Amino acid sequence: MSGSDSHPVRRRAFVLSAAAAAGTAALAGPLASPASAAGFGWSDDGSNYVVDTGASLVFKVSKTNGDLTSLVYRGTEYQGYDGKNSHIESGLGTSTVTIAQSGSTILISVTYGTLKHYYAARSGENNVYLWTNKADTSVSATRYIVRVKKGLFLNDEPDSYTYTSSTIEASDVFAKPDGQTRSKHYAKVRVLDYDHIGWSTGSVGLWIVRSNHEKASGGPFYRSLLRHQSADGGGLYEILYYGENQTEAQRFGLQGPYVIAFTDGGAPSSSLYPGTLTTSWADSLGISGYVSAxxxxxxxxxxxxxxxxxxxxxxxxxxxxxxxxxxxxxxxxxxxxxxxxxxxxxxxxxxxxxxxxxxxxxxxxxxxxxxxxxxxxxxxDPGNASAIWRIGDWNGTPGGFKNADLMTYAHPSDVRAASWTGNVVIGSGTETSAFPCYLWKDVNSGIIVHFRLTAAQAAAAHTLRIGVTTAYANGRPQIVVNDTWTSAVPSPPTQPSTRSLTVGSYRGNNYTFTYSVPASAWLTDTSAYNQLKIYVASGSGTTSFLSAGTSIDAIDLLA
Incomplete structure (x- = not known):
């Protein structure tokens, strides 16, 4: 087994129809008596190994490079779009591909240099079990992608770009005519929030059930692309290592199993989920790097x-x-x-x-x-410190700040986003919801927080803290108090160097900036509002939402 029984905080099925959401259709999972399935076995068509699971699924794997070249469920071909197969990364070169049957299990082994990849079928199941063992950086193997024919599963979810071709950032973030944004990056969820991803028509469901991610990087809160759909077809991903907004070094070794599962429209069986899946049947298959329970x-x-x-x-x-x-x-x-x-x-x-x-x-x-x-x-816990005032909660996320929820599944330029500018008044009751979750040098640097102090508070020096969750292009906050006192420009903490704020991820390395503000900076008139201006300092980045920026966790002035 390559699994953990640590259960996600919540489960979310990416079901795109009411019938599928109702969960009334049949599930796909391990059967009590798999060997009883009729037709289970494999053949060689000259170019591919052809595996019949004895249920409703027949799949093919190329004998040349280990690509998954066909996924036929109930007579319908689901695999492939734009002339491409399903495979590791963008496909391997010439590989050594072998097949063996052991009782009610068929295992296809693919070796490409130091990389080893496996497909397994169990008699009577509409599932394909996959493992990938990446030993080093000599082979690029950051993902497995299941490529799905166009027109089989239609959606206009955030992680699609079916109905638009207007690119607003790089070649992977798009704007619809109505101003909403779409991108394969906009999956909404963290790793711990989902067990499976995919689509359903109500009568057919196609899913990837994720592995336990023990050899992935980034921890339980990591976000990365999970699926996409365009006019050409769709893709479902198991991300083995994804370098975007990455906080940890790449891990090596066997990752899996992750499962391609077909159903009658419902969610895949919970027996396939990470934490509940048991694979004692794979203990003796000779999978490289496999460790049993x-x-x-x-x-x-x-x-x-x-x-x-x-x-x-x-x-x-x-x-x-x-x-x-x-x-x-x-x-x-x-x-x-x-x-x-x-x-x-x-x-x-x-x-x-x-x-x-x-x-x-x-x-x-x-x-x-x-x-x-x-x-x-x-x-x-910084939230335990006594504060004169506080904006947000110290919880490692920008939750509660303006646009925070939207930014996990939309671009900052999205028409649904509230204005990124606008100042904040302490005591208004809307301090957090009015403060933008992200600050950029070229968008809203210099935002002002207005607050009053008592005479005793104004007579003393205070520490101001700004907690951030990530930064782009070394963006970090510099403060000015009442236009009379300016902090030094703080050194940038270690943060991922790739895009983050514009591709649905606020998760980086949580860091707290502290500023010792002298008593001389405060106004002595207790009826007047002090002004705190927060600027984004950095010489990096470009313009607009790709200028230097940072994500806010909490801001407070300590007593």
Whole structure:
């Protein structure tokens, strides 16, 4: 098995029809008696290995390069668009491709240099199980893409560009005539938010059920493209490593299984989900890098104290070889993360997406490492600090700020976005919702926060904090108070160097900027409003929404 029993916080089926959403159609999953399926087996047509699952699915794999060249479900061909097959990255070159049957399982093995890729079929199932073992950087293998013929699944969701060809950024962000934006990047969800992605007509569903992502990078809150659809056809992705807005180094080794699943229109069976899928049937297949359930371990925590119960808490395990995560129980913080490879990990507790505690933990094969109650020091949560005023919540996200929700599935130029400019008044009751979630040097730098201080507050120096979640082109905040005191330009923290704010992702490296504002900067008239101007400093970036920018977590003036 290559899985974890750490369940996502919430499950979301990307179902695009009412019938599919109702979930009344048949599911696709492992069968109780797979060997009973009639017609199960494989053949060689000269160019491809042809596998009949004995259910309603027949698929072909090229003997030359390991491409998936055909996916026929109930007599209809679903694979392929624009003359392209389904495959790793953009396809491999000449490879060694072999096939073997072991009882009720057929395994196709593909070797291309140091890369090994596998397709498995189980008798009586409408599923294709896939594993990919990337050993090093000699082979580009950041994704598997299932290419789907045009016209079979139609949608106008955020992660499509079916009805528009007007490019507004690079070659992958588009504007519709009505001003709404579309891009394959706009999937809305983080890794922990979904088990599967795909489409349904109401009578046929085609899905990729994701793997546990133990060899991926970025952790539970990472966002990347999951699917797309255009006039030419559609694509479903399992991202093995995606360099955009990436916060971690690439991990190597076997990733999977991830599953291509057909259904009668409903969601795939939960028995295929990461955390519930068991693959003891694959233990003896000889898959390179495969580690069975017996060779894995578990970490369990009695509880977590010092939590702010208004927020969800997630516990993550990570080292250079693997990553896992699980949700902390709302009542007491209990957590359990299973299916982990043996090794020493950094255990991190997240309040929302903000790391508030870390320690080291060791996982052993076949064992459970039990931790006593983890106590989060009060000082580890910036939200516990006493503040004169605060905009937003310290939770590692721009949630609650203006346009924050929209920005996970739209471009900042989208017609649905509220104005990115506009100043804020402390005490108005709309401090957070009126403050833009993102600041750019060329768009809304210099935004003003108005606030009053009492005589005692104005007589003292104070610390101002600005928390950010990521930045583009080294954008970072510089402040001016009452046009009389200007902070130094802070050094840029380490952040991803690629696009982020315009492709649906605010997730980078959370960082807090602190500014020591002297008492001489404040107005002594308690009836007058002080003015805090926040500028974006950077010599990088280009113009407009690709100028230097940053995403805001929280802003406060400490007492």
């Amino acid at each position: 017996s060779g894995r371990g578990r970490v369990a925590g009695v509880g977590i104290s010092g939590r702010n119960t208004a927020y969800p808490y997630t516990v993550g395990l990570a080292n250079s070889a693997a990553q896992y995560w699980g949700s902390a129980r709302a009542s007491d913080g209990y957590f359990s993360i299973g299916g982990a490879l043996p090794g020493t990990y950094t255990l991190t507790v997240y309040k929302g997406e903000l790391a508030v505690y870390s320690t080291q933990v060791t996982v052993s094969a076949g064992g459970t490492t039990t931790l006593n109650t983890i106590a989060i020091p009060s000082s580890n």
